[in-house]
Amino acid sequence: xxxxxxxxxxxxxxxxxxxxxxxxxxxxxxxxxxxxxxxxxxxxxxxxxxxxxxxxxxxxxxxxxxxxxxxxxxxxxxxxxxxxxxxxxxxxxxxxxxxxxxxxxxxxxxxxxxxxxxxxxxxxxxxxxxxxxxxxxxxxxxxxxxxxxxxxxxxxxxxxxxxxxxxxxxxxxxxxxxxxxxxxxxxxxxxxxxxxxxxxxxxxxxxxxxxxxxxxxxxxxxxxxxxxxxxxxxxxxxxxxxxxxxxxxxxxxxxxxxxxxxxxxxxxxxxxxxxxxxxxxxxxxxxxxxxxxxxxxxx
Amino acid sequence: xxxxxxxxxxxxxxxxxxxxxxxxxxxxxxxxxxxxxxxxxxxxxxxxxxxxxxxxxxxxxxxxxxxxxxxxxxxxxxxxxxxxxxxxxxxxxxxxxxxxxxxxxxxxxxxxxxxxxxxxxxxxxxxxxxxxxxxxxxxxxxxxxxxxxxxxxxxxxxxxxxxxxxxxxxxxxxxxxxxxxxxxxxxxxxxxxxxxxxxxxxxxxxxxxxxxxxxxxxxxxxxxxxxxxxxxxxxxxxxxxxxxxxxxxxxxxxxxxxxxxxxxxxxxxxxxxxxxxxxxxxxxxxxxxxxxxxxxxxxxxxxxxxxxxxxxxxxxx
Numbered sequence: 001x002x003x004x005x006x007x008x009x010x011x012x013x014x015x016x017x018x019x020x021x022x023x024x025x026x027x028x029x030x031x032x033x034x035x036x037x038x039x040x041x042x043x044x045x046x047x048x049x050x051x052x053x054x055x056x057x058x059x060x061x062x063x064x065x066x067x068x069x070x071x072x073x074x075x076x077x078x079x080x081x082x083x084x085x086x087x088x089x090x091x092x093x094x095x096x097x098x099x100x101x102x103x104x105x106x107x108x109x110x111x112x113x114x115x116x117x118x119x120x121x122x123x124x125x126x127x128x129x130x131x132x133x134x135x136x137x138x139x140x141x142x143x144x145x146x147x148x149x150x151x152x153x154x155x156x157x158x159x160x161x162x163x164x165x166x167x168x169x170x171x172x173x174x175x176x177x178x179x180x181x182x183x184x185x186x187x188x189x190x191x192x193x194x195x196x197x198x199x200x201x202x203x204x205x206x207x208x209x210x211x212x213x214x215x216x217x218x219x220x221x222x223x224x225x226x227x228x229x230x231x232x233x234x235x236x237x238x239x240x241x242x243x244x245x246x247x248x249x250x251x252x253x254x255x256x257x258x259x260x261x262x263x264x265x266x267x268x269x270x271x272x273x274x275x276x277x278x279x280x281x282x283x284x285x286x287x288x289x290x291x292x293x294x295x296x297x298x299x
Numbered sequence: 300x301x302x303x304x305x306x307x308x309x310x311x312x313x314x315x316x317x318x319x320x321x322x323x324x325x326x327x328x329x330x331x332x333x334x335x336x337x338x339x340x341x342x343x344x345x346x347x348x349x350x351x352x353x354x355x356x357x358x359x360x361x362x363x364x365x366x367x368x369x370x371x372x373x374x375x376x377x378x379x380x381x382x383x384x385x386x387x388x389x390x391x392x393x394x395x396x397x398x399x400x401x402x403x404x405x406x407x408x409x410x411x412x413x414x415x416x417x418x419x420x421x422x423x424x425x426x427x428x429x430x431x432x433x434x435x436x437x438x439x440x441x442x443x444x445x446x447x448x449x450x451x452x453x454x455x456x457x458x459x460x461x462x463x464x465x466x467x468x469x470x471x472x473x474x475x476x477x478x479x480x481x482x483x484x485x486x487x488x489x490x491x492x493x494x495x496x497x498x499x500x501x502x503x504x505x506x507x508x509x510x511x512x513x514x515x516x517x518x519x520x521x522x523x524x525x526x527x528x529x530x531x532x533x534x535x536x537x538x539x540x541x542x543x544x545x546x547x548x549x550x551x552x553x554x555x556x557x558x559x560x561x562x563x564x565x566x567x568x569x570x571x572x573x574x575x576x577x578x579x580x581x582x583x584x585x586x587x588x589x590x591x592x593x594x595x596x597x598x599x600x601x602x603x604x605x606x607x608x609x610x611x612x613x614x615x616x
Contacts, residue, residue, distance in 0.1 A: 141317040144596045145588075146554030153588045156576040157325040233442045237558050240444055241573060256445060260562075267452040274445025282440035289436070 031294040038290025041283040048280060052099035061090035063097040063250050072266045083269045085255065086262055087248075091269060095276055098250035102277065105162065105244060105251070106232030109169035114224040117174040121181020122216060126189055126208060136182060142175040151234050155243040165244040169235055173227055180223045184216045218295055225288040229281040236277050252277050304604060311600045315593060319371065322589040323364050326581050376586035381578045386586040389571060394590065396466055397560070397567030399474065400491065401552040403484055408492035408552075409545055412499025417537075419500065420507025421530075431500055438497025447490040447562035454486060461485050464564045487563040491556055495548040502544045506537045539610040546602030550595040 032038060051058065060079065067088030075083045082091040124135040142150065154168035188194065189212065197207050236253025238244040245251040247258065255273040262270045334351050342350075351357050358366070370377070376386035412435075419431035455463035467473070467480045474480060510516065510533050519529050557569030564570065568587050575583035 137313075140314060141321065144314050144318050144599070145321075145592050146551045146595055148551075148557065149554035149588060149591055149595075152557055152572060152576070153322075153325060153584070154328070156572070156584050157329045157581070159330060159579075229440055233440075236442060237444060240558060241561060241576065243576065253442075256442075256448070260448065263448060263452050264456055267456060271445070271449060271452070274442055274448065277442045277445060278440065281442065282436060285436055285440045 028294045032290065035290045035294065038287055038294075041286040041290070044279065044283045045287065048099065048283075049103070052096055052103060055093075055096040055100060059090075059093040059096045061093045063089065063093045064248055065089060072262055072269065074266060075268055082272060083266065085269065086258060091272060094250045094255060095252070095272060098252045098255055098273065099276065099280075101162070101245055101249065101251040102232060102236055102253065102280070105165060105169075105235035105239070106280075107228055108166050109173055109235070110224055110227045110231050112166075112170045113173035113177050113227075114220070116170075117177030118181050118217075118220050118224075120174070121178040121220070122185045122208070122212065124178065125182040125185025125216075126204070126212060128186075128189075132182070135178065139175040139178045142171070143179070147172045147176075147230070148234055148237070151238060152241070152243070155238050160243050160246055162245055165235060165238045168238075169231055172234070173231065176227065177220065177224060181216065181220050184219045185212060188212055188215045222288065222292045222295060225291060226285070229285040229288070232277060232281050232284070300607075303607060307600060307603055311596055315596050318592045318596060319368060319589060320364060322585050322592065323367055325585050325588065327360070329579075329581060371589070376589070377582035379575075379583050380580045381574070381583070386582050389583070390568070390586055390590060393566065393568045393571040393587070396474070396565065397553060397556055397569065400484065400487055400560070400565060400567060401549060401556060403488040404491035404552055404556075405495060405545070405549050407488060408495030408548070409499055411492070412496040413503060413541070415496070416500040416503025416541075417507055417534075419504040420511065421533075423504075423508050423511075428504075431504065435497040435500035435504075438493040438500070440497075441493055443490050443493060444558040444562050446493060447487065447559050450486045450490055451562070466566050487559055487565050490562070491552060491559050494555075495545070495552060498548055499541065499544060503537060503541050506540050507533060510536050539606050542609065543602050543606045546598055546605070550598040553594060554591050 060081065067084070070078075070080075070084050070088040072086055073080055073084045073088075075081070077083055080090050080092070082095065085091055085094060120135055124132045145153070151168045151172050154171060155164055158164040158168065194207060194211050197211055202210070235244060236251070236256070239251050239253030240257045242257065245254050247254065252273040256270075256277075259266075259270040259273065334347055334356055356363065374387060376390065378384065379386055379389065382389070415431040415434060419428040422428055451463040454461045462468075462483050463486065466483050467475075468483075516529060516533070519532060553568070556565075556567060557572050559565070560567045560569030561573050568591060571583060572587050574580070575587065
C-alpha cells in the first residue's frame, strides 16, 4: 500500500480526493471482515440498536404501567418474559425502553465532544504557538480531575437531569479528545507533503481540508469510539447516583438503583439492567479495539 | 535533573490554582442564588443576608475567590450545611477510609494486572494471551457498581460468607486492621480492583510485546542468557511505563470510588459526596472534590518525577 498522493503536486492540480488512497479503506474492510470478535460484537450492537429503536412496536407492555399485586415476579411469570420490577412493571419492556435513554446518554456526549474537541485539537495542533498554548493549558486543568469525579462534580452542582448529565459528560470528554486530536495533528503537520503543499502556495484552509483532515479524522474517530463504553458506564452511574434521569423514566442505571432493594428477594431481576450495560459497553469496547487494529497500517 | 524537578513542581502550582478555581465556581454554576445553595429555602431574610455577608457573596467574584482561597490555604473548607460540623473534620475520616480501600484495591488490581499482562505479552497469540485480553476487556467494560451488586448477591446473599455493607462490625467509624474489619474490605476492594487490573494488563502486555521485539533481547538470547535472565532485563525496561500507569490508576481509584462506596455504604469520600449531593450540601461537595483533585494533581507530579528518575532515557531538564 503505497501512499502516492499529493507530493509535489502543483496547487492547480491539488487533489480533490482525500489523501488516503482507495486501497487503504479496502484494506481496513478486508481486515475487519476476518475479525470474528469485532463482527460478532458489531452484530450484537446492531441487534440491540434495532430492538431499542423498535421498542414501541415490540415491547409487550406499557413501560409505566404499575401493578401492586404483580411486584417483583420472577422470570417467566405469566406473560412477563423477564419478570416484573419493584412496582410491578414489565421488565422486558422497561429494559427495551431503558436502552433508548442509556444509549442516548452514552453516545451523545461523545458525539458532541468529538465535534468540539476534534475542532479545538486540530486548531491547536495546526496553529501551534500561543493558540496551542492557550488550548492545551486549559485542557491540562480539566485533565487534573479523574473523569468520574469531574462528571459527578458538575452534575452534582447542576442537579439531576438528562441535559445536565450530558453536559457534564461532554465536558469530561472534550479535553481527552483535544489531546489526541492535537498530538495527531502536530505529527501530521510536520510531514513532508504538508511542507510541500505549503511551499507550492496552498492556503492554511486548503492544507487542513486536503492534507490534515483525511489523515487525522480516522485516529480521532477511533479514539472517540473507545470513549463510548466509558461514557455509557459513567452516564448510567450518574443515574445510579440519582444524578441522571429521574423516576419513573426507564434507564438502565436508574433501574439498577431502584432494584437494589430487591437483591435479596429477586437477585436475577435486580441484575438484568446492569447486565445490559455490561454487554453494551463490552461490545462497544471490542468493536473499538477491532477498528483500531484494522486501521493500523503496521499490521 | 534538579532543574527539571523544580520546573515540574512550579508547573503544578498554576494547575492547582486553576483546579481550585473550578471547585470554587461549582457553587456558582449551581442553579439559582448561591446563598440558596447554602441556607435552607425557608430561612428568614435576615439570616440570608447575614450568610451572604459572612461568605462574602456580596463582593465581586474575583474577590470572593481570593477570600475563599485564603481560607482554604489555612485549612478551612467551611461548614457542612447538614451537620454544621467543619467540612475538614468529616473529610479527614472519609479520606482515610477511601485511601485504605483504594490502596487494597490497587494492590489486588496491580498484582493480577502485572501477572496477566506479563504472561500475555510474553506468550502472544496463545490461549493464555487470549484469556488475559478477554479478562482485561471485561475489567474495563464492567460497570463496577453492578459488579459490586453481583458480588453481594453471590457472597452475602446466596453464600452468606462476607458482610455487604459498612466498614466494620456495628458500623463503627474506627478502623482496626483485624479480621472482623478486613472482612468488610474484601468485596468493595475486589469490585474496585477490576478496572486497574484491566488497564494494567493491557498496558503491560503492549509494553512487554514491544520489548520482546527489540534487538537487545535477541542479543541476550544469542549470547546464551537463560530465560530468567532475559526476563529480568525485560522487567527492568517495562517498569517505568507500567509504574506511570499504576500511579494514575491509583488516582482514578481515589476519585472514582464514589459508585462502589455507594453500593457498599463504605464511609469514604464517595459516600460523603453522595450524601452531599442528595442534601445539596455544597460546601461538603466543594471541599471533597477539591481535596480529591489536589491529591490527583500531586500524584501526577510524583509519577512524573518517579518516571524521570527511573528511566535514564528520559532526559528532561
